[in-house]
Amino acid sequence: KQEVTQIPAALSVPEGENLVLNCSFTDSAIYNLQWFRQDPGKGLTSLLLIQSSQREQTSGRLNASLDKSSGRSTLYIAASQPGDSATYLCAVRPAFSNSGYALNFGKGTSLLVTP
Amino acid sequence: DAGVIQSPRHEVTEMGQEVTLRCKPISGHDYLFWYRQTMMRGLELLIYFNNNVPIDDSGMPEDRFSAKMPNASFSTLKIQPSEPRDSAVYFCASASNRGTTGLAGTGELFFGEGSRLTVL
Numbered sequence: 001k002q003e004v005t006q007i008p009a010a011l012s013v014p015e016g017e018n019l020v021l022n023c024s025f026t027d028s029a030i031y032n033l034q035w036f037r038q039d040p041g042k043g044l045t046s047l048l049l050i051q052s053s054q055r056e057q058t059s060g061r062l063n064a065s066l067d068k069s070s071g072r073s074t075l076y077i078a079a080s081q082p083g084d085s086a087t088y089l090c091a092v093r094p095a096f097s098n099s100g101y102a103l104n105f106g107k108g109t110s111l112l113v114t115p
Numbered sequence: 116d117a118g119v120i121q122s123p124r125h126e127v128t129e130m131g132q133e134v135t136l137r138c139k140p141i142s143g144h145d146y147l148f149w150y151r152q153t154m155m156r157g158l159e160l161l162i163y164f165n166n167n168v169p170i171d172d173s174g175m176p177e178d179r180f181s182a183k184m185p186n187a188s189f190s191t192l193k194i195q196p197s198e199p200r201d202s203a204v205y206f207c208a209s210a211s212n213r214g215t216t217g218l219a220g221t222g223e224l225f226f227g228e229g230s231r232l233t234v235l
Contacts, residue, residue, distance in 0.1 A: 034223065043228045044206070101210075106157070107157040
């Protein structure tokens with residue numbers, strides 16, 4: 001079974017810093033990888049979706065990279081702001097699975113950006 | 116677009132009672148998922164539907180849980196009887212795979228706000 005790990009579990013940075021969130025997965029046979037943001041008491045908001053054939057995706061201050069062979073993805077946040085404070089989750093869709101569409105989620109990194 | 120709509124947002128019930136959670140997916144989406152989130156286990160897939168048909172229910176904890184999708188715009192997750200260990204946030208999500216074949220679609224997932232269930 002695909003295992004997804006996110007390190008660190010929690011992170012606190014001052015406003016303005018650039019930061020990197022890490023996601024690792026055990027099986028490199030994936031269809032895609034998705035990064036989500038979750039605010040307290042809210043649902044998940046999709047940030048970036050990287051297909052297995054892609055190396056990175058960018059949206060505004062966010063950049064996500066994918067290295068399938070090493071089973072890693074990173075989410076880079078430039079010039080962090082207090083509004084970026086949330087939990088960030090990584091999810092992997094396996095390429096071969098009896099549950100063809102199931103996403104395997106990491107437990108997330110809780111980010112706090114202080115003013 | 117209204118997004119994925121779930122109800123109720125909060126439910127507090129006593130052990131043994133029946134609980135029904137509801138979901139309205141985004142119009143036009145052909146996949147619907149039910150997830151459960153707890154601090155200990157994170158997000159777990161319970162069941163998902165494609166074109167209203169259950170495809171994989173291997174994540175459903177036990178027979179006390181059941182899910183239906185009578186039409187493309189509505190799904191329910193029912194727990195009967197409920198137990199304290201069922202306390203969690205239950206999320207519904209939908210996705211569209213139209214225009215692609217087999218498993219090769221992008222199918223970005225869109226989540227609802229969740230239903231927080233507390234079983235006393």
